[in-house]
Amino acid sequence: METIIILLTGFLFTCGFYLMLRRNFTRMLIGVLFLSQAANLVILVLPGLGPGVSAIVREGATRPPAGTPDPLPQALILTAIVIGFGVIAFAIVLLKKAHHDLKTDDLDRLVETDV
Amino acid sequence: MAAAIVQILLMGRGRAQRAVSVIATGLLAVAGCMLVAAVKGEGAVRLDVGGWTAPVGIRLQADMLSALMIAITGIIGFCGAVHGIGEVPAGDERRGYQPLYQFLLFGVCGSFLTNDLFNLYVWFEVMLLSSFALLALGGGKGQIEGAVKYVVLNIVASLVFLIGAGVLYATLGTLNFGDIATRISQGLGSQAGIRLSAVLLMLAFAVKAGMFPLYAWLPSSYHTPRHTVSAVFAGLLTKVGVYALIRTFGAAFVTEREFILPILWWASLLTMVVGVLGAASQFHTRRILSFHIISQIGYMTLGLALGTAGAISATIFYIIHHIIVKSNLFFAASVIDRLGGGEDLKKTGGLYRKAPWLAVLFLIPALSLGGIPPFSGFWAKLALLKELFHSQAWFAGAVALAVGILTLFSMTKIWAEAFWKDRPVDAGEVRTVGIAHILPMGILAAATIAISIHPSLLFELADIAARQLTNPSAP
Numbered sequence: 370m371e372t373i374i375i376l377l378t379g380f381l382f383t384c385g386f387y388l389m390l391r392r393n394f395t396r397m398l399i400g401v402l403f404l405s406q407a408a409n410l411v412i413l414v415l416p417g418l419g420p421g422v423s424a425i426v427r428e429g430a431t432r433p434p435a436g437t438p439d440p441l442p443q444a445l446i447l448t449a450i451v452i453g454f455g456v457i458a459f460a461i462v463l464l465k466k467a468h469h470d471l472k473t474d475d476l477d478r479l480v481e482t483d484v
Numbered sequence: 485m486a487a488a489i490v491q492i493l494l495m496g497r498g499r500a501q502r503a504v505s506v507i508a509t510g511l512l513a514v515a516g517c518m519l520v521a522a523v524k525g526e527g528a529v530r531l532d533v534g535g536w537t538a539p540v541g542i543r544l545q546a547d548m549l550s551a552l553m554i555a556i557t558g559i560i561g562f563c564g565a566v567h568g569i570g571e572v573p574a575g576d577e578r579r580g581y582q583p584l585y586q587f588l589l590f591g592v593c594g595s596f597l598t599n600d601l602f603n604l605y606v607w608f609e610v611m612l613l614s615s616f617a618l619l620a621l622g623g624g625k626g627q628i629e630g631a632v633k634y635v636v637l638n639i640v641a642s643l644v645f646l647i648g649a650g651v652l653y654a655t656l657g658t659l660n661f662g663d664i665a666t667r668i669s670q671g672l673g674s675q676a677g678i679r680l681s682a683v684l685l686m687l688a689f690a691v692k693a694g695m696f697p698l699y700a701w702l703p704s705s706y707h708t709p710r711h712t713v714s715a716v717f718a719g720l721l722t723k724v725g726v727y728a729l730i731r732t733f734g735a736a737f738v739t740e741r742e743f744i745l746p747i748l749w750w751a752s753l754l755t756m757v758v759g760v761l762g763a764a765s766q767f768h769t770r771r772i773l774s775f776h777i778i779s780q781i782g783y784m785t786l787g788l789a790l791g792t793a794g795a796i797s798a799t800i801f802y803i804i805h806h807i808i809v810k811s812n813l814f815f816a817a818s819v820i821d822r823l824g825g826g827e828d829l830k831k832t833g834g835l836y837r838k839a840p841w842l843a844v845l846f847l848i849p850a851l852s853l854g855g856i857p858p859f860s861g862f863w864a865k866l867a868l869l870k871e872l873f874h875s876q877a878w879f880a881g882a883v884a885l886a887v888g889i890l891t892l893f894s895m896t897k898i899w900a901e902a903f904w905k906d907r908p909v910d911a912g913e914v915r916t917v918g919i920a921h922i923l924p925m926g927i928l929a930a931a932t933i934a935i936s937i938h939p940s941l942l943f944e945l946a947d948i949a950a951r952q953l954t955n956p957s958a959p
Contacts, residue, residue: 371801389640397636397698401639401640404640404643405639405643408643408646408647408650409646410648411647411650411651412646412647412653412654414655415630415650415651415653416653416654423916439657442650442653442654445602445649445650445653448602448606449605449646451604452609454618455609455613456609456612456639456642458612459613459616459617459635460635460636460639463616463620463628463631463632463635464632466620466628467628467629467631469631470628471625471628471629472623
């Protein structure tokens with residue numbers, strides 16, 4: 370399972386960087402999306418996935434059963450996903466407006482504010 | 485206790501009313517000063533959110549560094565709110581300018597108060613998302629373009645930050661700043677993992693702070709939004725990056741400093757030089773000032789990279805001084821824009837005859853930025869140079885001095901072009917200025933003068949902050 374996720378992370382990073390390096394707005398946006406998913410997977414897989422015991426504390430016990438994966442990375446990812454959605458939603462609106470106002474979807478043409 | 489006051493205060497955000505905005509930021513400034521006094525009196529103030537204690541729950545903690553930053557955030561926020569009354573058009577306010585502004589300050593304060601790395605990420609995002617929206621608000625072509633660059637680069641920086649935090653958690657099993665320091669010094673976790681996360685975190689914070697190879701987004705976006713917005717950005721946002729660098733590499737990554745600090749050292753020197761050369765090549769007030777932010781960031785991180793307690797104290801002094809001065813210069817740029825009819829220095833002039841008071845108000849922060857005695861910038865640079873020469877870093881000291889002179893040169897350029905030279909015939913149309921435009925400049929100039937005349941108080945506070953930072957158990 371871990372191997373699959375590690376390969377998937379690598380795949381997402383590759384696609385993400387490739388798409389970001391295209392000069393087109395939409396491709397860049399999808400690239401960012403891929404990269405953020407890859408980042409989340411990194412956090413998930415790094416502390417180890419564990420054998421898949423559910424983290425429910427049994428009756429009478431004070432700790433979850435042995436082998437339970439650490440729940441904190443998952444909580445972190447949950448937060449990161451929500452934040453990521455917000456940021457991406459804003460970026461979509463911004464790029465749509467940029468496309469509409471600037472009449473281009475080529476990043477190389479954004480030179481007005483440069484020195 | 486006082487941290488709780490700050491929190492309750494920040495809950496008062498959200499009503500799109502100028503009065504609320506001004507009162508809330510004013511109260512934030514007062515609460516920040518009270519927080520400084522409280523921390524000075526009885527050590528770090530803590531608030532465990534939701535009643536959970538530190539390693540598990542979310543803890544907000546204010547040591548002297550946080551308290552100083554909160555106080556200065558309040559002051560700049562107040563000035564920005566007042567200036568905004570005069571400058572931000574009603575259309576922007578209908579699109580939610582005021583709540584976004586409060587959210588921005590909320591995010592900045594949260595970043596200063598938080599006590600662990602992941603919450604720092606969350607606060608960064610609160611701050612960044614509102615800054616994205618503020619930057620794009622109003623929607624001129626240049627603004628949208630600047631916003632695209634700013635947004636994309638900051639999203640990527642956030643991702644790097646997130647991965648860095650994830651690697652650190654996997655290595656050490658904690659994200660709390662204090663725990664990171666103890667566990668690293670106990671030799672827990674693999675060194676490779678710690679170093680990897682240190683490099684990733686440094687990369688992310690360096691983007692936010694606008695350091696040398698990663699600064700390009702800053703001068704291409706900071707001169708596009710409303711003046712109020714860029715003044716507050718200029719004062720606060722990059723400094724949150726510097727604050728995060730101090731927090732992580734000044735205190736948390738104790739044993740990795742021999743590895744990290746040399747990188748920071750050379751990046752700082754290059755940042756200073758590149759920033760000031762960029763400024764010297766520009767003829768647009770806010771672009772000059774944007775490049776100056778970069779070169780001044782170099783001074784701050786140089787102090788951090790030196791790594792002694794005295795140098796960190798000098799860095800903290802420098803940050804406080806620079807926030808005040810830089811925001812003031814951006815407010816001045818706003819008034820120059822209104823009175824002189826534009827931001828292109830070639831098309832403006834004759835302001836000295838028209839508004840001698842403005843010339844004085846501009847000169848105070850400008851000379852202070854250049855480091856002319858007796859202004860606050862002189863004390864900041866003096867403290868930093870003393871530490872540099874004390875550690876026999878002659879080369880860095882020489883670079884710092886040379887950059888100071890070049891800074892002064894580009895400040896005199898604004899002075900000569902906007903104030904001294906006669907007004908050209910094709911100058912743009914002139915708008916009026918009200919008390920709301922001038923008042924923030926007056927307040928910040930007064931603050932600069934207060935620091936200039938009586939620097940020992942701020943030095944003392946910065947010393948306490950540096951001591952608390954490098955030795956968390958000290959009161």
